[in-house]
Amino acid sequence: MHTKPLRLHITTLGCSKNIFDSERLAAALESTYALSHSTELELADIVILNTCGFIDKAKKESVKAILDYLEARQAGYIKRLYVVGCLVARDKATLKAELPEVDGFYSQMEFDKLITELQGNLRRYLLGERKRIGYPHHAYLKISEGCNRKCSFCAIPLMRGAHRSRPMEEIVAEASRLLEEGVRELSLIAQDLTYYGLDLYGKRKLAHLLEALASLPQVGWIRLHYAYPAGFPTEILPIIREAPSICKYLDIPLQHISDPILRRMRRGLNQTRTEALLERIRKEVPGIAIRSTFIVGFPGESEEDFEALLRFLEKHSLERVGAFIYSHEEGTLSYNYEDNIPPRVKRQRYHRLMSLQQQISYNWNQRFIGKILKVLADERQGDIIIARSEYDALEVDNLVYVSDPAHRMEAGNFYQVRVVDATEYDLWAQPL
Numbered sequence: 001m002h003t004k005p006l007r008l009h010i011t012t013l014g015c016s017k018n019i020f021d022s023e024r025l026a027a028a029l030e031s032t033y034a035l036s037h038s039t040e041l042e043l044a045d046i047v048i049l050n051t052c053g054f055i056d057k058a059k060k061e062s063v064k065a066i067l068d069y070l071e072a073r074q075a076g077y078i079k080r081l082y083v084v085g086c087l088v089a090r091d092k093a094t095l096k097a098e099l100p101e102v103d104g105f106y107s108q109m110e111f112d113k114l115i116t117e118l119q120g121n122l123r124r125y126l127l128g129e130r131k132r133i134g135y136p137h138h139a140y141l142k143i144s145e146g147c148n149r150k151c152s153f154c155a156i157p158l159m160r161g162a163h164r165s166r167p168m169e170e171i172v173a174e175a176s177r178l179l180e181e182g183v184r185e186l187s188l189i190a191q192d193l194t195y196y197g198l199d200l201y202g203k204r205k206l207a208h209l210l211e212a213l214a215s216l217p218q219v220g221w222i223r224l225h226y227a228y229p230a231g232f233p234t235e236i237l238p239i240i241r242e243a244p245s246i247c248k249y250l251d252i253p254l255q256h257i258s259d260p261i262l263r264r265m266r267r268g269l270n271q272t273r274t275e276a277l278l279e280r281i282r283k284e285v286p287g288i289a290i291r292s293t294f295i296v297g298f299p300g301e302s303e304e305d306f307e308a309l310l311r312f313l314e315k316h317s318l319e320r321v322g323a324f325i326y327s328h329e330e331g332t333l334s335y336n337y338e339d340n341i342p343p344r345v346k347r348q349r350y351h352r353l354m355s356l357q358q359q360i361s362y363n364w365n366q367r368f369i370g371k372i373l374k375v376l377a378d379e380r381q382g383d384i385i386i387a388r389s390e391y392d393a394l395e396v397d398n399l400v401y402v403s404d405p406a407h408r409m410e411a412g413n414f415y416q417v418r419v420v421d422a423t424e425y426d427l428w429a430q431p432l
Helices: 016-029 056-074 086-098 108-117 122-126 156-160 168-180 206-214 236-242 259-265 271-284 303-316 343-366
Strands: 007-012 046-051 080-085 104-106 138-142 185-189 221-224 246-251 289-296 320-325 372-381 384-389 399-403 414-422 426-431
Touching: 007 016, 016 046, 016 080, 016 108, 016 122, 016 138, 016 185, 046 056, 046 086, 056 080, 056 086, 080 086, 080 108, 086 104, 086 108, 086 156, 104 108, 108 122, 138 168, 168 185, 168 206, 206 221, 206 236, 236 246, 236 271, 259 271, 271 289, 271 303, 289 303, 289 343, 303 343, 320 343, 343 414, 372 399, 372 426, 399 414
Parallel strands: 007 046, 046 080, 080 104, 138 185, 185 221, 221 246, 246 289, 289 320, 399 426
Antiparallel strands: 372 384, 372 414, 384 399, 414 426
């Protein structure tokens, strides 16, 4: 008599790096368990919760998810719960003491132990195999782990350790496998793309990696995320400009622009150097879309500092912007500063910044009306194809809604469309 394998579900919170990690766990466990992609708990015997611990809001979301799953376990919906990831890396001892009902806590660096406990295929994990989550035509490609930067507000080095580049041949081999599986878009991710290669090769090697990836057969789009501005390898700019497969898109988190705040943040550059870098990027890669993130309410941020940030955004009109309200994180250098900006002021500054960015985004989108864009179709909803242009990263940027009542377009393919309307954050188009 054969017994059915236990059903296992992996819930992933947080960023694309966590998605990548969950995919590696799934590959190692799929031969032992029946992986469940449903969020209905009665369809899972075991749940692995991959947590985020970046800022206070993310930590609270992770803790709530743990409590919800423990309640489901108490009600008999699931048999076992394992909590893994960044929150565990930050607060494992506290979590174990306060939540003894959880079957196990594992940081990213302990995933091999979890796989062994669950009798999974450790070899597949060590070989870097993945069972991908999400659209089959898109994949995140992690090129390094950890971070050596000393930003005063950031807890990532606490959770993921020092920077560790993956060997270039390993990355290229994985990219080749993904393309053979039908992936059309590769999103390069790391805590810091621009540091790539320094630890392995003694110099920055992102340009060489991009050249190798862009030369692969079947490559569609290559997108760059999380390029630190200090020490930016400008040699990648001609490659972005010339390589058809590399999106004219760059995610470069600036965090602020006021010199006093940048010094307190320990960002390693000032406003003058930041603006010079942006001007060089735009000069060498005409038409590029720049995405950035900013922190409002950092300790000591005066109204003058904040107004300088608004003037900077008005001047440079960054195409894609996200913002965070400062979170006072224990273990970071800025935790020693007085968190002296009232929550009400932080929220007001956040809304003022995003209101300004909404208008900037609207003006940018209006320029596309009547123009032809190449888009990648992600999914269909009735007679509408939801797609993205090269200026739009998955999950964080704009969408292009394409009217296709004849159902001629298919998810996972590239198409030419004509833009017919635009709102603050989305485009509407017709297929050619």
